[in-house]
Amino acid sequence: MERxxxxxxxxxxxxxxxxxxxxxxxxxxxxxxxGWSLATVKxxxxxxxxxxxxxxxxxxxxYLYRPAIVREDYVAEESGRLIDRMFxxxxxxxxxxxxxRDRLSPADIEEIEALLRELKS
Amino acid sequence: MERxxxxxxxxxxxxxxxxxxxxxxxxxxxxxxxGWSLATVKxxxxxxxxxxxxxxxxxxxxYLYRPAIVREDYVAEESGRLIDRMFxxxxxxxxxxxxxRDRLSPADIEEIEALLRELKS
DNA sequence: GGACGATGATTACACCTGTAGTCATTATAG
DNA sequence: CTATAATGACTACAGGTGTAATCATCGTCC
Numbered sequence: 001m002e003r004x005x006x007x008x009x010x011x012x013x014x015x016x017x018x019x020x021x022x023x024x025x026x027x028x029x030x031x032x033x034x035g036w037s038l039a040t041v042k043x044x045x046x047x048x049x050x051x052x053x054x055x056x057x058x059x060x061x062x063y064l065y066r067p068a069i070v071r072e073d074y075v076a077e078e079s080g081r082l083i084d085r086m087f088x089x090x091x092x093x094x095x096x097x098x099x100x101r102d103r104l105s106p107a108d109i110e111e112i113e114a115l116l117r118e119l120k121s
Numbered sequence: 122m123e124r125x126x127x128x129x130x131x132x133x134x135x136x137x138x139x140x141x142x143x144x145x146x147x148x149x150x151x152x153x154x155x156g157w158s159l160a161t162v163k164x165x166x167x168x169x170x171x172x173x174x175x176x177x178x179x180x181x182x183x184y185l186y187r188p189a190i191v192r193e194d195y196v197a198e199e200s201g202r203l204i205d206r207m208f209x210x211x212x213x214x215x216x217x218x219x220x221x222r223d224r225l226s227p228a229d230i231e232e233i234e235a236l237l238r239e240l241k242s
Numbered sequence: 243g244g245a246c247g248a249t250g251a252t253t254a255c256a257c258c259t260g261t262a263g264t265c266a267t268t269a270t271a272g
Numbered sequence: 273c274t275a276t277a278a279t280g281a282c283t284a285c286a287g288g289t290g291t292a293a294t295c296a297t298c299g300t301c302c
Binding site: 244251 | 274281285295300
């Protein structure tokens with residue numbers, strides 16, 4: 001599975017949320033902050049097709065695009081990569097790190113504890 | 122703080138671990154899997170200097186390199202970026218995700234629970 | 243004192259990425 | 273039928289990145 005770039009990821013998000021879509025529909029749904037032209041979105045779509053991250057089906061003279069990779073898999077790969085690089089593959093140091101940087105509210109802590117309790121049962 | 126590329130990060134790791142070092146010493150310590158020549162390491166060092174991620178001190182006719190940014194800060198930025206992009210800024214979904222992908226052993230769960238207990242006190 | 247080795251600086255180059263513009267084709271509106 | 277609009281394909285181009293090679297300089301060994 002080839003690497004997906006930051007910008008391309010924005011396109012994937014759109015299609016993971018709703019598919020299939022035409023290029024124009026994708027362009028409409030990309031977050032406005034990107035300020036992308038339709039041409040830019042089309043470039044992204046082509047590159048993602050070439051990378052095998054999207055699939056397409058002909059619909060008359062245009063394409064309907066659809067994810068060819070599962071979001072969960074991609075997210076797993078990316079988070080795994082970060083945790084491997086920065087935390088020696090261990091999640092605990094990441095949690096400790098975020099806690100130390102005040103990225104964890106008491107509510108977060110409660111929530112994670114509840115999740116872990118559930119995992120054990 | 123400018124962005125540090127994947128390869129450059131390997132050099133930062135070396136210097137976060139031990140500093141100051143000369144270019145040759147850094148090259149020796151870069152993980153062998155990279156298979157980098159000394160020239161490549163020198164390029165990395167120059168770029169990191171230009172980005173302000175490293176500082177250098179002259180030692181005769183060579184440099185001693187030393188990190189100019191704190192590892193904790195960099196790691197915080199990168200993990201924050203990933204969590205924002207993929208988990209809407211919340212840590213809980215990340216933990217849930219890793220659990221669902223069997224990246225959490227019972228020992229991990231224990232460890233995180235202990236950490237959270239400590240955080241609450 | 244001249245060859246040699248180490249060192250930072252400079253240059254090289256292909257590939258990826260962000261950000262489009264242009265082109266050929268075809269369906270469509272009038 | 274013809275002008276127009278939509279669409280994918282192709283082209284463009286600057287900046288970042290991986291991966292070096294080359295160059296100029298300076299200290300050192302014989």
